[in-house]
Amino acid sequence: MSQAAKTTVGTDERVAIVGLGYVGLPLAIGFTEAGLAVTGIDANVSRVAELSAARSPIDDIPDERLRAALDAGLRIVGPVDARIADADVVIVCVPTPIDKAKVPDLTPVLSAAELILAGLRPGHLVVLQSTTYPGTTTGPFRAVLERGGLVAGRDFDLAFAPERVNPGDPASASKGVPRLVGATTPEATARAAALLRRINDDVRTLSSPDAAELAKLLENVFRNINIAFVNQLALLCERMGLDVWEIIDAAATKPFGFMRFTPGPGVGGHCIPVDPYYLAWRAREFDFVDRFVELAGDINFAMPRHVVELVAEALNEQGRALRGARVGILGVAFKANVRDARNSPAADVMALLAERGADVSFHDPHVPTFRDAAGAERDSAELEAVLTGSDVVVVLVAHRAIDWDRVYSAAPLVVDTVNSSAGRAARPRTVLRLGAGWSASS
Numbered sequence: 427m428s429q430a431a432k433t434t435v436g437t438d439e440r441v442a443i444v445g446l447g448y449v450g451l452p453l454a455i456g457f458t459e460a461g462l463a464v465t466g467i468d469a470n471v472s473r474v475a476e477l478s479a480a481r482s483p484i485d486d487i488p489d490e491r492l493r494a495a496l497d498a499g500l501r502i503v504g505p506v507d508a509r510i511a512d513a514d515v516v517i518v519c520v521p522t523p524i525d526k527a528k529v530p531d532l533t534p535v536l537s538a539a540e541l542i543l544a545g546l547r548p549g550h551l552v553v554l555q556s557t558t559y560p561g562t563t564t565g566p567f568r569a570v571l572e573r574g575g576l577v578a579g580r581d582f583d584l585a586f587a588p589e590r591v592n593p594g595d596p597a598s599a600s601k602g603v604p605r606l607v608g609a610t611t612p613e614a615t616a617r618a619a620a621l622l623r624r625i626n627d628d629v630r631t632l633s634s635p636d637a638a639e640l641a642k643l644l645e646n647v648f649r650n651i652n653i654a655f656v657n658q659l660a661l662l663c664e665r666m667g668l669d670v671w672e673i674i675d676a677a678a679t680k681p682f683g684f685m686r687f688t689p690g691p692g693v694g695g696h697c698i699p700v701d702p703y704y705l706a707w708r709a710r711e712f713d714f715v716d717r718f719v720e721l722a723g724d725i726n727f728a729m730p731r732h733v734v735e736l737v738a739e740a741l742n743e744q745g746r747a748l749r750g751a752r753v754g755i756l757g758v759a760f761k762a763n764v765r766d767a768r769n770s771p772a773a774d775v776m777a778l779l780a781e782r783g784a785d786v787s788f789h790d791p792h793v794p795t796f797r798d799a800a801g802a803e804r805d806s807a808e809l810e811a812v813l814t815g816s817d818v819v820v821v822l823v824a825h826r827a828i829d830w831d832r833v834y835s836a837a838p839l840v841v842d843t844v845n846s847s848a849g850r851a852a853r854p855r856t857v858l859r860l861g862a863g864w865s866a867s868s
Contacts, residue, residue, distance in 0.1 A: 438551060438621050439463060442513035444538045446477060446502070448696065448766065449555060449589040450519030451484055451492075456625040458495040465501040467508045467541070477502045485764050485792075486596040510545025515621060517553045518542075519589065521696065528703040528723075530559060532566060539570035546571060550582040551617055553607075554635075555589045557642050557697055559708035562586075563635035564610060578610050585609035585618035586635035588642035593695065594764040601627045606641055608632035646701040647719055652687040653698070654722035657729055660689035660861030670861030671845045689861050691822045691843040692729040692771025694760025699726065699769045730774035733820065733860070736841050737779065740818055740858040744839060749783030754807075754816030756833065757823025758788050758796045762844075765792040772822050773799040787812055791827040813837050821846050 439462055443454045446468040454466040468474050476483060480493035496502070503509075510516060520534035535556055542552060552571060554563050563586040568578050578584040587607040592598035605626045609615040615631050622629045632638045656674065663670040670689060678686040693699045702723040709716040738748045758772035759765060767773075772788070777799035779786050788796060788804060789812040797803045809828065813819060819837040824830070824846040834840065834850045834857070843860040857865035 438514040438617070440512060440514045441465070441621075442467060442508065442510055442516045444468075444508075444516065444518045444541060445520035445534075445556075446473060447519065447521070448484055448486075448593055449591050450517075451477070451482070451487055452591065453517065453519060453555070453589075453625075454500060455487060455491060455495045458498050458500045460624045462624065463499060464495075465503060465509065465513065467503055467505060469505055469537075471504060474502055474504050485594055485766070486598075505541050508541060508545065510542055511547050512545075513550070515551040515553065516542050517555060517587075519555045522556045522558050522700070522704070524700050524703050528707075530704050530707050532558070532562065535562065535567055536570055539567050543571055543574055546574060546576055546582060548576065548581045551585065551614070551621070552578075552582060553585045553587050553618055553621075555587055557588060557646065557701055557704070558639055559643070559704040560636040560639040561708065562639060568610075579614065583609060583611070583614035583617055584635070585614055586638045587618060587622060588638055588645075590645075593766045594761060601625060604628040604630055606630050606632055606638050608635045608638035610635065640705075643701050643705045646697045647705055647722075649687075650693060650698050650702050650726060651719065651722040652685070653689070653693055654725040656687045657689045657725055661732065663861045664863060667863065669859075669863075671848065671859070672862075688845070689843075690729070690771075691733045691775060691860070693726045694768065694770040694772075695766065696768050699723075730771050730778060733771075733775050733822075733841070733843055734778045734782065736843075736858055736860060737784075737818055737820055738782075740839055740841050743855060743858075746817060748779070751784050751817045752815060753779050753784045753786050754812035754819045754837075755786065755788035756790070756809075756812065756819060756821045756828060757825055758790045758793050758806075759823055759825070762824050763792070763826055767793050767796060770796075770822075772796070775820070775822060776804075777802070787816065789828075790823070791825055809833075810836075 441457050441462050442465045443450045444467045446466045454464050458464045480489055482489050482492045518538045520538050523531045525531050576582055585607055590603055605622050607618045609618050619629045619631050660670040677684055702719045706716045706720045741748055741751055758770055759767050760770040776786050787807050789809045790806050795805050813836040818839040820841045824844045830846055834852050840857045847857050852865055
């Protein structure tokens with residue numbers, strides 16, 4: 427019997443989690459609350475200090491819940507104090523970005539594998555959760571782990587179990603959300619599934635890590651493609667003189683065969699802008715060009731430029747040039763009601779506006795400072811200062827915490843990319859909407 431197979435399903439009690447971001451921290455707390463001994467490991471020194479002091483950087487994890495987990499024994503450390511060998515299970519939850527050429531960058535994943543390798547021992551279960559292309563777990567990730575002589579499936583178990591975290595939605599990390607897992611052997615799959623059932627009611631097993639990796643990409647690429655479609659529809663509606671928001675509302679009355687997606691200034695977050703390129707890159711390794719996926723990604727990446735053109739059009743309507751204009755941005759997080767600004771389209775919008783000579787400021791009640799795509803860092807201004815000190819206000823994110831009635835009564839000119847102006851009164855020719863032109867109430 428292999429060393430990995432000697433571990434009895436359901437006996438894993440000590441868990442090490444590498445990466446304590448939006449995926450790793452909720453996972454660490456979940457396992458702690460389930461009664462397991464958990465060590466959370468993060469290479470960011472300030473993150474370790476922040477978490478150790480019970481200050482949560484994540485909207486979905488209140489400080490009080492983090493404090494309770496720490497009091498229950500959750501250990502937060504840097505890589506030097508990881509003690510990987512003491513764990514039964516090691517789970518990797520690190521970022522999987524793309525580089526400037528939109529090529530997958532597995533540096534964080536492989537660095538985590540190096541950390542595990544230093545303490546890898548017979549009987550370990552290693553689980554990768556970071557979203558990635560099919561073949562990562564059984565390819566480069568496994569190759570690093572096996573450099574010390576231990577072999578996956580013989581000496582240790584290896585699995586992939588994708589995360590399903592939706593920032594701003596605490597329920598996405600709850601026990602009721604089904605989880606997927608696929609491993610290199612049936613025994614490893616059963617073991618990993620048993621572990622996940624400690625914190626999830628519904629765990630679905632797949633035939634392999636590759637299948638689980640592709641299932642996760644399908645989930646996210648599906649969204650990216652449909653967002654690209656409605657973004658294209660918004661551009662068409664602008665030319666046709668139609669209101670894309672009215673049309674989407676109408677189509678959404680169909681109770682079957684339709685899923686509502688809405689246009690916007692682009693896509694952001696940790697998955698949707700990135701994952702299509704993981705799939706497209708891997709497809710090319712099989713001499714398969716996934717034009718559909720790549721085109722959708724390119725459409726969404728082009729939306730910030732279109733937003734800038736709308737701003738120029740709105741100013742031109744009032745006899746103003748974009749160069750020298752004061753442009754106030756409302757919302758820089760990647761979605762509404764969160765502080766997460768990773769890959770936010772606001773970064774490109776702000777950099778492009780500044781490149782064309784605009785004086786750019788922003789207000790976001792959840793994001794105190796923000797760096798645009800050109801590297802310029804700004805502090806969030808008060809809402810009133812943005813409204814009264816701007817020639818045009820650009821709505822990129824409709825946070826609930828923003829007083830929208832005040833926005834549309836005080837701003838001299840608004841470019842609305844997310845339909846925040848729906849149902850609100852505005853002065854004539856003062857609200858230009860993405861996908862709809864000048865507001866009917868204008």
